[in-house]
Amino acid sequence: MSQTILQLDGVSRAFGGLMAVGDVSFSVQAGEIFGLIGPNGAGKTTLFNLVSGITPVSAGRVSFLGRDILGLAPHKVAGMGMARTFQNIRLFAGMSVLDNVRAPMQAFSRTGFLQDLIGLPASRAQEAQILASAMELLTLVGLDAKARAAASSLPYGERRRLEIARALALRPRLLLLDEPAAGLNLAEKAELSDFIRDLRSRFDLTVLIIEHHVPLVMGLCDRLAVLNFGRLICQGRPEEVRCDKSVIDAYLGDSHAAPRT
Amino acid sequence: MFLENYGFLIVAIVQQALLGMSLWYPLMAGQLSLASIGFYSLGGYIAAIMGTSPAFAAWREALGPALYPVEWLIALAASVLLGLAVGIPALRLRGIYLALATIAFVQVLNVVVLVLDVTGGAVGLFGIPQPFESRLGYLWFFGPLLAVMLLFSARLTRTVAGRSFMAIREDELAAQAMGIPTTFEKVRAFVIGCGLAGVVGAMSAPFLNTWNARQSSFDASVACLAYVLIGGARSVWGPLLGAALLVALPEVLRPLKDARLIMNGIVLVVACIYLPQGIAGLLASLRRREAA
Numbered sequence: 333m334s335q336t337i338l339q340l341d342g343v344s345r346a347f348g349g350l351m352a353v354g355d356v357s358f359s360v361q362a363g364e365i366f367g368l369i370g371p372n373g374a375g376k377t378t379l380f381n382l383v384s385g386i387t388p389v390s391a392g393r394v395s396f397l398g399r400d401i402l403g404l405a406p407h408k409v410a411g412m413g414m415a416r417t418f419q420n421i422r423l424f425a426g427m428s429v430l431d432n433v434r435a436p437m438q439a440f441s442r443t444g445f446l447q448d449l450i451g452l453p454a455s456r457a458q459e460a461q462i463l464a465s466a467m468e469l470l471t472l473v474g475l476d477a478k479a480r481a482a483a484s485s486l487p488y489g490e491r492r493r494l495e496i497a498r499a500l501a502l503r504p505r506l507l508l509l510d511e512p513a514a515g516l517n518l519a520e521k522a523e524l525s526d527f528i529r530d531l532r533s534r535f536d537l538t539v540l541i542i543e544h545h546v547p548l549v550m551g552l553c554d555r556l557a558v559l560n561f562g563r564l565i566c567q568g569r570p571e572e573v574r575c576d577k578s579v580i581d582a583y584l585g586d587s588h589a590a591p592r593t
Numbered sequence: 594m595f596l597e598n599y600g601f602l603i604v605a606i607v608q609q610a611l612l613g614m615s616l617w618y619p620l621m622a623g624q625l626s627l628a629s630i631g632f633y634s635l636g637g638y639i640a641a642i643m644g645t646s647p648a649f650a651a652w653r654e655a656l657g658p659a660l661y662p663v664e665w666l667i668a669l670a671a672s673v674l675l676g677l678a679v680g681i682p683a684l685r686l687r688g689i690y691l692a693l694a695t696i697a698f699v700q701v702l703n704v705v706v707l708v709l710d711v712t713g714g715a716v717g718l719f720g721i722p723q724p725f726e727s728r729l730g731y732l733w734f735f736g737p738l739l740a741v742m743l744l745f746s747a748r749l750t751r752t753v754a755g756r757s758f759m760a761i762r763e764d765e766l767a768a769q770a771m772g773i774p775t776t777f778e779k780v781r782a783f784v785i786g787c788g789l790a791g792v793v794g795a796m797s798a799p800f801l802n803t804w805n806a807r808q809s810s811f812d813a814s815v816a817c818l819a820y821v822l823i824g825g826a827r828s829v830w831g832p833l834l835g836a837a838l839l840v841a842l843p844e845v846l847r848p849l850k851d852a853r854l855i856m857n858g859i860v861l862v863v864a865c866i867y868l869p870q871g872i873a874g875l876l877a878s879l880r881r882r883e884a885a
Binding site for chain 1: 745748749751752753754756757759760762763764766767768769770771772773774775781827
């Protein structure tokens, strides 16, 4: 019944002799909130970079919306409807909050360069529309009052929210969130779960999320995949994963399962 | 009296400001290019050849003063085409490598110009017909172009393409991840600069009366960049402010004789340390302080 949005088949990536991601396969279904967890250095962010086309894979296959996306430039993958945030927040710091959200909307521009420069009616109508949808997204993340401020002037939590709004500006089918709760306080973390669920229903999204904060992941995700040393050690519903022996070993450490670091 | 004495200076400021602007566009997309002076040289040669070569005698006869706009358009077209040819491979490089590649491009162009007959070799071309009696008259060439380009820059920051440029400047990887075709936009920003530099060159050939390979020296490349950096790379007015200061300074400091060259250097160093956003950035922060 449900449609496969993202499919990974035997995806690997080596950096020199280090196998950062090895032979990972899983699929994400439409409408799911799919969690990717694992200890530090397990290869989660590398996997995000492979999926979004920023890092080329060494082996394997990634398909998005039924189309093979290996070798596709990152902007093309993004244009197909895959948006992401970054673990260490990468906003367009010198631009205004509003322009951060407006910039990705170039993907939907129907007017030409010269037309925009002269400011013909079609361009002006489009600008008005871009402004309206950007303000709508900023209102959603509670930043509408700061639209004209520089993105670099925002406090940490608001930067995280702005980055999510910027990703939503691409009108994605799949949203990749790289540790959205990192650095947030407890109250903010609690809000985040509801916020992500709300986004899913509002925008008909599928969400792939990397997160360290275990209570958040357990409460939020429909399914989880656990990575350790670049390998997928377990996947399933949160309650299944929680009790899995290999996951407990990976997190708590087990001398014969893996070398200590 | 003042205007007669300083006519050359005023026009030179506007002309240099336009060259600074031609580097401002790639910088808006985060690309440090030093290629402008090469396109300036190309445009100048096109105008010089069309103005002096016997092969174009019939054109000069038929077009009269309309020859000048025709020169500009041809220089524009040639610069855009060459800009695409240089920009598409060069913009795969980042940061300092792009700067080096564009310096190399200018050097290659200079060598080509020296060995060709049509460019007059090392001697260059001279006796280029002049449309105006006085130096100040050239303000009719450069003035409207400056006005148009200032308007262009101001509009650009409010367009879809301008936002893509700035996004690339701020974070190229994030821009890519947000669906912005970074290579395409970088080439677009670069080619806008090339086209402008070519037109400025075509206007400058009559203004300077002669044209040779010294027009595209490395010093001139760096001077153009200095206008933008000192004036402010993030403001539409930056190149004009920077050119006004740096072109006028040696004239104002003439009584200091050779020591004025030291002043030039001091201004550059002081500006880099204390004015990271250039003069335009300083003015903006002063205005903010007043408002607060």
